[in-house]
Amino acid sequence: MRVFICFEGTSEPFDIPPDQTVGAIKQVVKDNFLVQLTDDKHVRQYLELSYGGAALQxxxxxxxxxxxxxxxIRCLIKSERRPVMQVFNAVTGETxxxxGSEALPHMSVAGLKTVVSTLSGLPVSTFRLSTPAGVQLYDCNQLQDYAIELGxxxxLDTWDGWVEFLQGCLLGQRLTVQSHLSEKKPVMRFQLQVALYIAASLGHLDxxxxxxERGAHAEQPVxxxxxxxxxxxxxxxxxxKCPVHMAAESSQLLILKLFITKNLLTLACRDPAGRDPLTVALQCGHRDCxxxxxxxxxxxxxLPNLSLPMRIYLQLKCWVSLGQKRAASNRCQDISAAFKATVGDMLLVDGFNQPNMSSKSRKAVIKPRRGIKAKALQPLPPISNLLSPSHLPSIMAPSQHSLQSVYPGDLKELKQDVKSREDGLLDEISKEDSSLGKGKFILPPITSSESIPRPGFVGASPKSSHILESFxxxxxxxxxxxxxxxxxxASTFTEKPWQKQLSIARTLFRKRVYT
Known part of the structure; x- marks a missing residue:
């Protein structure tokens, strides 16, 4: 088919097969218009073909x-600066x-973590940075101290068992966040603040x-x-930094309204630089906020019989809150009460022990513990022994009767066997100690998970379901x-109607599945 490619004010016809890829068309355009593209370590130029307002891949x-x-089809020459450095995010799998400039290696690790936190949406206290060799970067040092070069x-790694939790926070999935909260209360409270910080950054209102409602506070720092x-x-x-500061910095107006409706003290909350949410929004240029x-x-x-300006009311509230905190601290006579940790809790000191921050999934962290508990379990005695009231004390002793192994066999034989044992169960209960060793209980056959029938899609063929599973x-x-x-x-094709965008999305989905 013949298409027209517009480049620098000219339009040239090209006879191109319908199944021709965009990459091959770019090469044809480059040869026809004699385009020279620069590609060095600082700037890269490339051709971009656009149709319907969207860039073609x-x-x-x-x-x-x-x-x-x-x-x-429009053809443009675009240039982009190459990144000075890259950070692989182990939580999302993105890079x-x-x-920046060539002076980036002279930046401190703390400054780099601030940039990474802004790009990823994660608080700085939830991740660590390490070199390709696995050396951890500490905030007090500079990048050049680790011999980090450009490129x-x-x-980026997070705490072990936190990957699913942070993924749920980034996607705004409340059930995922709830199911992956820690069982330890101090860690759970910290996770609630982290989740509120991420929700304020990305605008997850629900x-x-x-x-x-669970007890997180927008006016408290992470x-x-x-x-x-x-x-x-x-x-x-x-x-x-508090979640309300992140909401003002990210221009999340609905989140700000939610925070202020819940607690007016969030208006007077200040970050480490002494800025309130209004100052943060002014410096970021968010007019609505x-x-x-x-x-x-x-x-x-x-108030009852009184009306106060908001600023005076906030000062009074801050004084009352500060007085309550001092009164609570005066009641704590023990010096150790200032620390929230208890005996047996883990203590991490930078440079002296290896932190548990290797981005392990929650299943990988919990699985070894379950294996240890499973080994400690003793085999249960036969049920025929347990049914006898005269032999209840023998439950506490290790049983010498092993369970009989059963393999799936014929269903009719199994039903007859079970029926005969049910008929003779009352007789076995009344037997003496000498006959207890002969009575054994046969377990039902173990059905593998592969033989359990699974519900399928209505009207879906086995081939299509297999394709979706493999995809x-x-x-x-x-x-x-x-x-x-x-x-x-498909929604990037802004010049096309919605039905055309839906048709493009169907075509892309079908191609990705069957490819």
């Missing part, structure tokens, strides 16, 4: 996005580009509302992990997540 074919004969790919609370004086400055916060601070609070195994995404991904790509 190199792996697409023209028929995939509905390009027909006579269509016009974050770190832009190096660092690694998750933020649920976390506030802080450090309870295992590091004895060395919090050297912690990163960003650990003092600035307008809302300014109106709130200039409003009047109506989920290879791609790492469920068919629903892949459909959302294809619909997101």
């Amino acid at each position: 190199d792996s697409w074919a023209l028929c995939d996005v509905g390009i027909t004969s006579g269509s016009a 974050l580009p770190i832009m 190096t790919t660092l690694r 998750l933020a509302d649920w976390l506030l 802080g450090v992990h309870p295992y590091r609370q004895w060395c919090h004086q050297t912690a990163h400055l960003d650990t003092g 600035v307008r809302y916060l300014a109106n709130k601070l200039s409003s009047v609070v109506s 989920s195994h290879r791609c790492g995404r469920t068919p629903r997540e892949n459909a959302i991904y294809c619909m997101t790509i």
